[in-house]
Amino acid sequence: MIKLKLHWQIIISLFLGIVFSKILGPYSSFAEPVGDLFIRLLKMVTIPLVVLSMITGVSNIGATGRLGWLGIKTVCYYLSTSLLAILVGLSLVNWIRPGLSVELTKKNLVSPLELPEPVPPLDLILRVIPTNPLAAAANGDMLAIIFFSITFGICIDRIGGEGENRFAEILEDAFQAMMEMTRLVILIAPIGVFGLAVKLGNQNMGVDFFKAVGWYMTTIATGLTIHLLVVLPIIYFLFTRQNPIRQFIGMANALATVFATSSSLATLPVTMECVRRNLGVSKTVSGFVLPMGATVNMDGTALFECVGVIFIAQVMGVDLSFSQQSLIVFTALLASIGTAAIPSAGLVTIFIILETVGLKGEIVSIIVGAMLAADRPLDMYRGIVNIFSDSVGAVVIANSEGESLNVKSSEL
Numbered sequence: 001m002i003k004l005k006l007h008w009q010i011i012i013s014l015f016l017g018i019v020f021s022k023i024l025g026p027y028s029s030f031a032e033p034v035g036d037l038f039i040r041l042l043k044m045v046t047i048p049l050v051v052l053s054m055i056t057g058v059s060n061i062g063a064t065g066r067l068g069w070l071g072i073k074t075v076c077y078y079l080s081t082s083l084l085a086i087l088v089g090l091s092l093v094n095w096i097r098p099g100l101s102v103e104l105t106k107k108n109l110v111s112p113l114e115l116p117e118p119v120p121p122l123d124l125i126l127r128v129i130p131t132n133p134l135a136a137a138a139n140g141d142m143l144a145i146i147f148f149s150i151t152f153g154i155c156i157d158r159i160g161g162e163g164e165n166r167f168a169e170i171l172e173d174a175f176q177a178m179m180e181m182t183r184l185v186i187l188i189a190p191i192g193v194f195g196l197a198v199k200l201g202n203q204n205m206g207v208d209f210f211k212a213v214g215w216y217m218t219t220i221a222t223g224l225t226i227h228l229l230v231v232l233p234i235i236y237f238l239f240t241r242q243n244p245i246r247q248f249i250g251m252a253n254a255l256a257t258v259f260a261t262s263s264s265l266a267t268l269p270v271t272m273e274c275v276r277r278n279l280g281v282s283k284t285v286s287g288f289v290l291p292m293g294a295t296v297n298m299d300g301t302a303l304f305e306c307v308g309v310i311f312i313a314q315v316m317g318v319d320l321s322f323s324q325q326s327l328i329v330f331t332a333l334l335a336s337i338g339t340a341a342i343p344s345a346g347l348v349t350i351f352i353i354l355e356t357v358g359l360k361g362e363i364v365s366i367i368v369g370a371m372l373a374a375d376r377p378l379d380m381y382r383g384i385v386n387i388f389s390d391s392v393g394a395v396v397i398a399n400s401e402g403e404s405l406n407v408k409s410s411e412l
Helices: 005-062 070-098 121-128 133-139 142-159 160-188 189-202 205-239 244-250 250-263 265-276 285-297 300-317 322-337 346-356 362-373 376-398
Strands: none
Touching: 005 070, 005 160, 005 189, 005 346, 005 362, 070 265, 070 322, 070 346, 070 362, 121 362, 133 142, 133 250, 142 160, 142 250, 142 322, 160 189, 189 362, 205 244, 205 300, 205 376, 244 250, 244 300, 244 376, 250 265, 250 300, 250 376, 265 285, 265 322, 285 376, 300 346, 300 362, 362 376
């Protein structure tokens, strides 16, 4: 018996759901709640997954005992490359404008008056600090949740001794349980996408919507390519004065592995082997920089989340202001840090940014379902960008630490 891979199941479910809605017409609406259930499950895992991911990530970084100058350089590199990736995506999505070709009915359009008012910079800073973390979680205030999670992770590291170890182990186990729950939710994606596809068919969104999804995929693929082949090689050359082709050759095995698995975490052992053996980075630097990168450095995911949210806004007829797009950039940067290193996890955390800018409702769920059906090749490509960025960071930081990085060409 042939067992289809998950992404093929999702694509087939999308097609079958639309055909089902066209054959039965309004009578097919009984299947729509299945899609709603799937979206609710995705939202259910979002907050605990982000919270546990960030707490364990920050506390583990502290556990290495290297939160000094090396840690500062690593964090600065990862934040900078993720921000550059987001800005590339932001520029492309505003230039290509993939969602504007869709004509929705008036009931699906969102008035700018329905969106939250742009937040002044000072108020945004105050909003980041929650007066009640539990209330912030209940209200989906992700900026406050992320701030609390980072602070809590730092404080776990400051406990020290056996108390820190016990606490860290409990949280790590809880994080692994949430990872497993997320995997289970993603496994039922074909059923959920079928329900969303039925709803999509009943909305009569037409061929224009699928053309828009195609342009959305093109926008993300173009952004990832620019970041992978232009931005990261420039960073590599500026800091090392070496040919970036050396980096691509040395990382070939890891890039092939992440393309197949779509998981930075699962590829980590191969990444570390390539960086140490082929690129000459010491065990000390690679052992600190790469595990941290697999946890918090998600350049491709950050780009995808920014483009995805603005694409949804364009489809819904929302013209986002500069301040609203700035908020998307800021939230995408933070949300990408809390994205689990498993396939399609970026589509879980995209709800964080959507909630932040006030994009919600039935039509949002339909668009996210269509994005999920088209996500597999993009997810594989995002993994390549994430891993390559990690490897460039390891080399750049090793070079800044005075390592020679001399590897014979025969070893590449």
